[in-house]
Amino acid sequence: MKMFLGAALLGVAAWLGFARRAEAAVDGVTLPPSDPTEASPALVASGPSAYAAIARQALGEMGNPFDLPLIMGLMQTESSFNPRAVSSAGAMGLMQVMPFVAVDRGYDPNAMFDPEQNIRCGIAHLVWTRNYLMPLGKGDLSSVLSAYNGGVGNVSRGWFNAGYVSKVIAYRDNWAGRVA
Template identity: 45%
Template sequence: MTRKALVLLSAVLLSACSSAPETPPCDCSTPQPPITTTSPDKDQKAIAALFAYLAKEAKKEWGEDEYVESGKHRYVKYLDGYATRAHIDFDAGKIYVSTISQHQPKEKLQKAIVQTLLMPADAKYDDLFSDKNIALKGKPFFLGQVVDQDGKAIEWEWRANRFADHLIDNKLQSKSIKKGTAYYVQIDMVKDHLEQREYQYAHIVRDAAKRYNIPEDLIYAVIKTESSFNPYAVSHAGAYGLMQVIPKTAGADVFNLVKKKPGIPTKEYLFDPANNIDTGAAYLHILKTRYLRDVTNPSSRHFSMISAYNGGTGGVLATFHTDRKRAMMELNRKSPKQVYDALTTQHPKGEARRYLQKVLYFQKDFKEGKI
């Protein structure tokens, strides 16, 4: 795929992210047709094409075995003709900056380390699907999460360059791969890196919780489960940001039912942390007060709402019956424990079964102040 073709593909994706939803949201208080599944829409196909293009270009330099791709809990940015990359593991608290370039590898690493350390807190300024340089704008995302050799936070370019020099002089490693020799450094985040990221968004979470009457610990738990507080998170399903919002489903519902405006959010809108948390919390509100309002027991509704955030309201109801009205009746006949057991063992999607368990586990930890 040529660079021109990539630009055209990106344009298609952006235009798709500004169109109106194809079908209205369901109202589970009225009879609905049997639950069916649909094939991926054009947005997902466009995202898949961008991932495929990125993989093709990066594998030319790194080879099949060494290719690493961005995900929900992992940020990977390729630079310098795809020969240099930054790989951030948010769960492990590790940053790896590597290059396969045999021409001035230390200089390539130096530049990539600085860009990584100073990458902006607002993810909309970065393009994961190209090898363009990271735009260094505003407050660095890693401020407080990484310290230099003197234990100082890294906010300015001179300090980032100084730390990069130290890493290359003292921590540089290399390994042989099929495509040649890879040079790399590993940077450890501070021990409380998760709490540091959590703190960045505390005021946004607090405001969204009040705005939509959703518990703060639930919002935190969803963010931890979805992205480990990675604002750059993107998935093959076309979900973006901290709470992994899909524009044409949750995004469309929030715009139409809460914001009272047409269309759906763009990926740039959802890469903004404040917009993303607001949208995710608003969607939880919709699930609680609209799609699942007929669930009579508050605990059962809470379990259903969490499960629906991942697998959709249809997935929750399909756990109990193929007919939506019958499904709601069956759900309400069960105790909260029976609802939980059903959603974690009988939900049509295995991911959704595990999702409810993870969110509740993290919510308990956030409530008790363990995270």
């Protein structure tokens, strides 16, 4: 609760312009300046193509559990390819990873603004989510995407975010002809 409130206050402060270039910490996780141009300029300049290369490599190392267009669609939905994105709930980076998820997946929550670490952690979490839901009979892509967005507990209880899933799938379809 403390982390959620801290992140929410930080989000409101950033929205109001009070935290535009200031660093803040939420439960020990240092949040960087909110200006996306302050993130590794070379990586930001190359944008989605650099992120696709990172995701392609990570997917290959993990046995290609999902296709690259899906990961690109997920990134576009979650952060619009802003590596410094912070949600009002405290999710961070390209794939909007929560700090506790980073820890649970074995990643440093302070590294979630590093595109490579964030993408790898996000993919690992997507794999974990699918593996968690499969024995419950909810391992289909729509349920997995809903759980990535709203949590496995909510999906286990029947919650489904059709709008979110539709958006990710539409972006995935758009990326399908552009990345392999």
